[in-house]
Structures are given as C-alpha cells and as structure tokens.
Amino acid sequence: MARHFLMLHVTVKDGERALLTRNGRLERVLEPGRHRLFDPRSELAAEMFQVVRSEFPAERYAVIHAARPDLAADLFEVVETKANEIAIVSLDGRPMQVMTPWQVRVYWKVATSVDAERIDVTSEPRVSAHHLAMTDRTRLVIVTEAVVENHEAGLLYVEGRLVERLAPGRHAFWNVGRKIEVKRLDLRPQAVEITAQEMLTKDRIALRVTLTAFRRIVDPERVVSAVPDVDAWLYRLVQFAIREAVAGRTLDEVLSAKAALDAELRDYVRARIADSGVEVTELGVKDVILPGEIRELVNKVVEAERVAKANLIRRQEETAATRSLLNTAKLMEENPLLLRLKELESLERLVEKVGRIDLHAGDGQGFDALLNKLVRLKPAEAT
Template identity: 35%
Template sequence: MGRRAVLFIREFTVRKHERGILLRNGDFERFLAPAVYRFFDPHRRLEVERFDLTQPAFEHRLVDYLVRWQPEAVEDHFWSIETGAGQIAVVYRNGHPWTFVAPERRALYWKGVVRVTAELIDVEENLAVPRRIVQACVTERQARRASLFDAAVLVREVPEAHVGLLFVDGRLARELTPGVHAFWKIGRNLRVELVDLRVKGLEVGEQELLTKDKESLRVHLNASYRFRDVQLTVRNVRDPVDFLYKEIQLGLRSAVADRSLDALLEHKGSLDGDVFARVHDKLAALGIDLTEVGVNELARITI
C-alpha cells in the first residue's frame, strides 16, 4: 500500500469492556466487538461511537431504529425491556434493584458485563411497593444518596405511637401502622399525614364569660385528649384540634351561663365535670377521647 493510501487509513480501538457502533455519514452500519479496526476512509465519513458496558443503559437516538430494523443485532447485544399502559419495569443490576422503566416505554441495556434483569409490575393494581425495592430506597437515603426510584416511589416512615393516613388523589385510602411504607406514585397523587395517638394537652386560653346573673368571669382551663379512631375523625372533621378547641369553648360558655357567680365560686371543682359532660359524647362519636378537663383560673372581673 502506498504512503498516500496509508494516510487515508483510520484506526479505531474498541476495548474489552466496550462495544462500538460504526456509523457512515451518521447512519448505522454495524456493531463492533472488542478489537482494533482499520478502515480506508479518505473522505472521513466513518465514525465509531464507543460504549462502556459497565454502564449498561443504552440511551441513544437510534434505539427505535435498531429495534425495528436490526432486531437480530439488538437481541445479540441488548436486554430489551418494554412496558405497557399502567406498567413499570423494575430493573435489577446484578440482582439488586437499580432503576425503573416508566409506563409505555422501551429501554435497552447492554449485555456482556453487568447482569440485567427486569420485573414487570402493574402499578394501577398494585399500590404498595415490594419490600426488596423499599429496602433499596431506604439504603440509598441512609447513605444520603438520591435514589433513581425517587421519581416513582413515595417512602414514608410512621413513628411509634403514631398512625399514618394515606391519601390517594385526595381521598383517604388506608391507615398505616408504625414502620416504613412505600407506594407507587406514578399516575397518582399521594400524600401521608401523621397523627400522634398519645394523650395530648390543649390549652383553652383566657375566656371572659357571662354568668347566669350577668356577672363577668375570667376562666382559663386545660384539657387532655387522644385520637381513638383516626379515620372516623378525619372523614368527619376538617381540623380536629380547632374543632376540639371550639367545642370545649362552647361547653365552657354554656356551663358558666347556666350558673350564678356565687355558685361557680363556691363549687369551682364542679365546673370541670360539667364541661367534660357537655362535650365528651359528641367528641367520642367523632373518634376523639376527651380524657380530662381542668379549670386553672376562675375569677370575677371587676371594673
């Protein structure tokens, strides 16, 4: 071969952990296995794109073309994954959950170095995420790394002595026990509200009330309560704590208005039980247990 011809020889190397695609004028020619290639290319129309097989995801403009017009070559070089409507594919890398393919999508992954498998899941029928995938998400978060599943999975932890309320597209779907829970959020709007089941205190601030004999009285009380049936409460009360505050306030106002100033000052302790009796049953019917009412201050207002 003459010296001039040698100048037109182009050399490309595809290493052992790589695969190549040979393009001519930007069009696909063929796949290249590991080797050193020499092409006579006087007009520099050839190009070789190299792909590292340790990064198996094949995201390329030619994916659809290759699947349609080079099916045998695709079968030789790739794992092909396709999803339908309402489906996702959980992709495993060497047996570990790695990423996912969204509904109605196609993805190719290089064969040769990384073992890639996939599991199709109907996310329209299955709301809960399999435990092995949940664990992968939690592990990534504990390592302070972003998980590729974050776009598809909602993960929430319910602490001890709490329940979680899962809302799907604005509707209460289920109650969650303490622990880690995960749900597919593709195609739906999810949120989880945490509710503390322990006994809590509520301070009903200073109230200026009128007694039966039209005397002005300053009253301050505290109450204790807990949620007994969270779903019942949430389905019927928009803001449970505000509702509880107002009901105790109304009960206090009624109890004071039914008695004279002297009766109230003489029997201060009876006001606790009176307020409790006036509101307890109504709250209980809505899933709220009122456990105690205590009047801290009871004094006549003098002008």
C-alpha cells in the same frame, strides 16, 4: 481515531465499542483493539461508546433495529414498560434504575448482565420489603412510604377513599396512576389548653377563665370523617361551654362551686362529641382571673371573713376558760380539802421563785399554826 494517507486508524479500548458508519449508514461494530481501515474518500466515521453498565440512546437504537435487527439483538437489551407497570433494572446483579410506565430504556449487554423485574402495580399496590430495598427512596417519587408507630393509627387512602387501617410498622405503596395518602393519628391522651377569654357573669362582672382538657382518639376512622382538626374543634366547643356556664352564674357561684362547674362542662362537651370518635377524659377550670379592682374587693372580703372567724374562735376559747374557772371554784367551795391542796400548790410555786423566806408564827404559836395561817383565800369565821 486518526487519518493517515488513505487509511483510517481507530483504537477501541476495553469497555468500549465503536459504531462504524459509511456516509452515515451503519456498517459494523468495532471490537476492542487497533483497526486500520482503507478509506480513500473519507467516507468512514467511528463513534465510541462506553459499554460497561451503560445506557444507549433509545432513538439511536430504533434506527439500528430498523436497519440491522440482528446486530441490535446481539448488542443491546431493551426494557419497555406498559401502563401500570414498574420495572426495576439491575446491571450485573445491582439494582440501578426504576422505570415508570410507558418508558423505554436500552442498555449495552456485551459486557454487562442486564436483568429487569417487572411489577404490575394494579395487582400489587404494596411495595414488598425486597423491592423497597432495591429502590433509592431518597429520590424515588413513585413510592409512598410511611412508618406507623405503636401509639398511632395509620389510615390508607387511595384516590381519597379510605381503604384500610394499617398496623404499626413500615408501609410502602406504589403511587403510579393513582393518589395514595397515609394519615397518621396519635392515639395517646393529649392536653388541650384553652387560653383566657373575657366573659361576663350573671351579676355583670367581667372575668377571664383558662381551662385544660385531656382528649384521646378512640375511633380514628370516625374522627377523620367527622372532624377536620380535633384540637381546634374541641377548643371552640369548650369556649362555648364555659361562656354558657359562666353567664348563668354569679361571681360567688363561679368561685365557690368549681367542682360543679367542671362537671357541667364535662357533661356539655361529652354530649356533643359522643359520635365523633374523640373521648374527653378530663376537663376543668385551671384559673379564674379577675380584674384588678374586683380582685382587691374579693381579697378584702376574704380577709374580713378570716378576721371574724378568728375573733369567734377567740371568744369561744375565752368562754371555755371562764366556764372551766367557774367549775373549779364550785368544786373548791364544796370541798375544803381541795381548797387546801390548791393553797399548798400556790405556796409551792411561790417558794420556787424566792431565794429565802423567813416565817414567824408569833408568840405562843407553833408550827401547826404557821401552816394554818400562812395562806387564806377567805377570811376566818367569827367566833
């Protein structure tokens, strides 16, 4: 825009429009091209606007609409939302903006096709897949979106009230005019480690016990209404159970009756969580930690028991061996032929260890006498 003598020169490019005003009042709209306007008193002014996919100030539109409603209808498209209404504005077929309730936006329509899709969120609280694809979810704050996995349960809350349980998949809701929250609960078994805590047994011996519990959620709706934090609640409950169980047992009973202790703990916990929607599948003692001096005494007792058991086994073996020798001696005494065979067996073992043996039967004695007199286990009988 330039002034030359009594003329105002205005050049409007493609994709632009100029609002020509005289003394601040709108006269007309200048189309693309070069305009030479007679303005001897410098009363004219031209204001340039981009009109391709562009928005016009709503306040200026209100002024133009009041003064020139016909001109406003030719140039602009007005999108206005009411209470509980969402509008998705598309420019030339491309979704560009999402309008919340009680908003007014004005767009140039001389070079752009403007379409607005209105959604009543009171009758359609869910965001359809079509509308979800049209919105920019990274910056949109009027949509609550959640993905429920196959191993999860999704609970939909509207204004703090449980409405329904969501199936696995992607879910989106308009949160305009209300608070929407989706709670996801993992239905898979979870391990809860109960760390070591010091306690006294019935015989006043201090020890520490660590436990492991496996729990899973079987009724999500009941869990969220009964238990604020499942793991913390179960942790405290098991702590009370193990303290009560250990306090009523001696150290020997705790160490020797682990299976009975685990069964008692499971019964105690299951009886108290029966109506909570949580199931404890396994619960047991993982470690029993004794003080240093008590551990040394227990080790000595265990070592003494093992030594005594080894000595008992050794004595039993010696008794069995002696009994076997006695039975063999009785058999040999009652059966001379068996004794003779035993003598020959001893001779055979002896010969295996000697390189050379010279045998002399004596004068006038033959080989028969040699075999008879070689080994005698008892003296010859007197004639």
